[in-house]
Amino acid sequence: MTSHDYLALRLEELLDRISDDGLAPGGGSASALTVAFAARLVAMVARCSPDWQEAGGIVAQANAIGERAVHLAGADGRAWETALAALRDAEAADGDDPRRSFALEQKLEAAASVPLEIAALGADVATLAAETGDNCEATYRADAAAAAALAAGGAAAAAHLVRVNLGVRGSDPRLANALASEQTARESAERLLETTR
């Protein structure tokens, strides 16, 4: 199994790994890294707003969320490859083996739990970006809006993966949580984008 420490890769190598094959990093890792980019943008905007008293605290939060997102990018890669291997085993096996089906289901659920966390981080970053956009130096407001848009995109992608990986109905609380995160992120981004046009 390949390494999922994406921070250790050069950017070009990471991009090649994404486009190489059907293995990780895939959509989940890419959405987590998008959220991480957005978090770092928020940190930059806050850092460039010295007149804002709470800027230092916002930088610390944005960096903490960014680190979590990078960690989740690796975790998603590992979970997805494990689920994929189980899926291939199940396809290669003859007949219906209930134990194998149960194991596969467990691995797919594990693969869905990471995007659920990514969606929540996306909502947090979009919220933080909105707060930052309201208080930052005017010159950097557009960057805050860009961060909110990226975070909302990451949250939406992650929520979509939760739905697909679980194959669930609308009543599943995990999907409801993912969709709530997506909505929070989208609303924050739309509000900020609207005010910076």
Place this chain on the structure above:
Amino acid sequence: MSKAAGLTDAELVRLCRAGDPDGWNELVERFSRYVYAIAVRGFRLGDEEAEDVFQDVFTRVYTRLDTLRDDSAVRPWIAQLTRRRCLDVLASRGRETAVEEEVLTHEETADLGEVEEAFAVREALAGLSDTCQDILDRFFARDQSYKTIADELEIPPGTIASRIARCLGRLKDALGPET
């Protein structure tokens, strides 16, 4: 919680000097993780060696507390005793021949700095309001999302980031101008 738990370091030292058993229990409780952290993270000692250092350091603290000139400086004093004892352990196992601080590698020195910093933050954190301690712990230590924090504390989600930022500002003030 014992009556000694809320005392400052200097007050605690005075209580220990007076021979109060609660004071000694609190002193060990307050500094035990610090001593372990220096031994394990700073000097990479194993569990057994760290336990030896721990026993030896607190024996020295017990027998030499009267030699401490400034009661409020008990933490750096314990840190110094611990570092010296750790260097003795390293020298005795032949990994290092000298017993001066200069023998520490760059990495070990950096780890020691992190240990010191972590404990300084922990101490400053303890001086903040319960509300601030709680919200910082939830966000930075338990990795809770703004929504989870808002739901559990029953406060509006849009105010969480600001509250955390204000608490961090207070923590920074408590840590002093060098941070």
